[in-house]
Amino acid sequence: MTKLADITHKIRSKNSGPFWITIDIFCTDAAEFERALIAADSGRVAHALGISVSDLKRYDLPDVRVVKFSFPRPIVQGTRFDRDMHGASFANLIAELDVTP
Amino acid sequence: MDKTVTTKILIPSGALGLGYDRDALMRGISLEPDLIAIDGGSTDSGPHYLGTGTSKYSRSSIKSEWRELMQARAMANVPLVIGTAGTCGADDAVDWLLDITKEIATETDQKVTVAVLKSGQPTDRVINALDQGRITPLEPVIDINHSVLQSCTNIVALAGAEQIQAALNTGADIVIAGRATDTATIAALPLARGCHAGGTWHGAKIGECGALATTNPSSGTIMITFDADGFTVEPMGQNARATPYTVSAHMLYENSNPLQLYEPGGHLDVRGATYTALDDRRVRVTGSAWVPSDTYTVKLEGARCGGYQCVSLALIREARYVENIETWTEAVEQNCRQKAQERIEGDFTLELRIIGLNATLGAQDMNAQIGTEVGVLGIVTAPSEMVAKEVAKTLNPYLLHMPLTDDEEMPTFAFPFSPNEMNRGEIYEFCLNHVMELDDPMQAFSLTIEQVRA
Numbered sequence: 001m002t003k004l005a006d007i008t009h010k011i012r013s014k015n016s017g018p019f020w021i022t023i024d025i026f027c028t029d030a031a032e033f034e035r036a037l038i039a040a041d042s043g044r045v046a047h048a049l050g051i052s053v054s055d056l057k058r059y060d061l062p063d064v065r066v067v068k069f070s071f072p073r074p075i076v077q078g079t080r081f082d083r084d085m086h087g088a089s090f091a092n093l094i095a096e097l098d099v100t101p
Numbered sequence: 102m103d104k105t106v107t108t109k110i111l112i113p114s115g116a117l118g119l120g121y122d123r124d125a126l127m128r129g130i131s132l133e134p135d136l137i138a139i140d141g142g143s144t145d146s147g148p149h150y151l152g153t154g155t156s157k158y159s160r161s162s163i164k165s166e167w168r169e170l171m172q173a174r175a176m177a178n179v180p181l182v183i184g185t186a187g188t189c190g191a192d193d194a195v196d197w198l199l200d201i202t203k204e205i206a207t208e209t210d211q212k213v214t215v216a217v218l219k220s221g222q223p224t225d226r227v228i229n230a231l232d233q234g235r236i237t238p239l240e241p242v243i244d245i246n247h248s249v250l251q252s253c254t255n256i257v258a259l260a261g262a263e264q265i266q267a268a269l270n271t272g273a274d275i276v277i278a279g280r281a282t283d284t285a286t287i288a289a290l291p292l293a294r295g296c297h298a299g300g301t302w303h304g305a306k307i308g309e310c311g312a313l314a315t316t317n318p319s320s321g322t323i324m325i326t327f328d329a330d331g332f333t334v335e336p337m338g339q340n341a342r343a344t345p346y347t348v349s350a351h352m353l354y355e356n357s358n359p360l361q362l363y364e365p366g367g368h369l370d371v372r373g374a375t376y377t378a379l380d381d382r383r384v385r386v387t388g389s390a391w392v393p394s395d396t397y398t399v400k401l402e403g404a405r406c407g408g409y410q411c412v413s414l415a416l417i418r419e420a421r422y423v424e425n426i427e428t429w430t431e432a433v434e435q436n437c438r439q440k441a442q443e444r445i446e447g448d449f450t451l452e453l454r455i456i457g458l459n460a461t462l463g464a465q466d467m468n469a470q471i472g473t474e475v476g477v478l479g480i481v482t483a484p485s486e487m488v489a490k491e492v493a494k495t496l497n498p499y500l501l502h503m504p505l506t507d508d509e510e511m512p513t514f515a516f517p518f519s520p521n522e523m524n525r526g527e528i529y530e531f532c533l534n535h536v537m538e539l540d541d542p543m544q545a546f547s548l549t550i551e552q553v554r555a
Binding site for chain 1: 144145146147148149240241243346349350353354355356357358359360402407408410450452454460461462463464465466467468480482528529530531534
């Protein structure tokens with residue numbers, strides 16, 4: 001199995017304020033970025049995050065070779081059922097996406 | 102380049118309390134900055150701090166770093182500005198830092214003028230603005246009404262460059278500002294001097310996390326030089342380098358939209374920005390645009406009590422229980438909930454998270470694997486502290502002794518503490534994601550001057 005983390009440089013996630021999470025997929029070079037554009041399919045990313053694809057904002061940024069996703073937090077930061085105050089672990093759901101060709 | 106407007110802002114680190122490289126700070130001071138700016142907080146550590154009006158960092162750490170910055174300011178003889186004082190920027194947190202400032206002034210024999218800018222919002226002001234249609238929700242939309250606003254323990258508005266400029270115009274040595282945008286403390290002076298607006302906001306965003314936009318984030322200190330056409334980034338750490346990549350990639354950080362950044366009075370658009378390496382450690386940026394808005398709005402943040410919490414942790418090492426942990430945990434949860442509902446009056450929620458399986462991501466984790474040991478974290482939340490504790494105490498015997506099946510010996514698991522229940526007190530929740538329209542930027546902020554002397 002090939003994971004998205006295997007074909008990209010680094011994947012991180014973080015809060016963007018209390019109501020949003022943002023995920024950055026960094027690529028080492030243009031070829032890696034081109035592969036990531038296809039592998040990080042918005043539908044699959046939304047499914048892995050457990051959200052609707054219409055809630056997912058996507059930015060393809062060739063200048064910095066980054067695919068970025070932002071979405072409203074499924075659970076608002078710090079409310080009783082929130083598991084991850086800083087939104088740090090959402091990145092793992094995307095890093096572990098099966099992108100086997 | 103218009104030399105008359107060139108403005109150097111020294112940023113010691115991404116936040117007061119995070120630490121920085123002292124040599125880098127001193128190098129910055131030797132380059133004669135026009136102002137020292139540092140951020141004092143954000144919402145990133147959760148609603149507790151705004152809910153209670155308190156600081157995330159220890160008083161000792163804040164005092165130690167603030168003392169060094171006050172001394173650096175005295176050496177440079179330029180204003181020192183902190184935004185979002187005391188993590189949350191509520192009025193109590195501003196007063197807390199002002200107290201620390203007074204102590205330091207006495208201890209170091211300094212005489213300073215302090216401008217105190219407060220961002221706290223009286224409930225009535227926000228209710229009136231809501232009634233007048235001057236409050237607009239941001240995405241994702243959260244419904245608010247009078248009762249939500251009345252339940253907030255703190256509401257703050259985020260100050261922008263205009264309010265920081267008002268504080269600087271008093272001629273103060275130090276500005277202690279309540280909640281402000283991360284960029285406002287950096288952008289205020291360059292904008293007042295006529296530096297390029299798009300370049301100023303963009304440079305302020307690049308600088309607001311200190312050396313995070315360089316190859317050596319832990320060096321902390323960075324200098325941003327603003328001018329009539331753009332800005333230049335220069336790390337102060339010996340081994341830190343800014344490259345077109347580290348600078349341009351920083352727009353991604355904690356930003357849901359990497360191309361635009363909304364501030365009071367308009368937004369920054371970086372789509373036209375070009376990044377040029379001046380040498381192997383400095384980067385020049387031009388081409389960013391500032392787009393003024395038709396109305397002047399400030400973002401609101403509010404926190405209110407979300408109940409009282411009591412938690413309990415059991416450690417399970419016995420192989421058969423570890424293998425069947427999900428079945429066991431579900432049974433514990435069901436049995437405890439049922440008994441608590443029979444015996445305790447009052448609403449509550451009970452949640453068990455399996456640490457070592459999927460406590461971080463919950464049901465969304467498709468690759469969860471179990472090891473030899475798991476922790477089971479019981480979380481009880483209720484409208485009163487008494488009910489939360491009663492339910493957590495009801496959970497205790499189940500977590501300690503519940504067998505997997507009826508016809509087997511009663512097991513015992515590891516409890517790390519006595520009592521095993523940990524009272525977390527009041528929990529808070531953010532309940533505002535809105536902007537408030539103002540006729541005048543100072544309308545929702547207060548500015549006072551304090552003469553602080555030894």
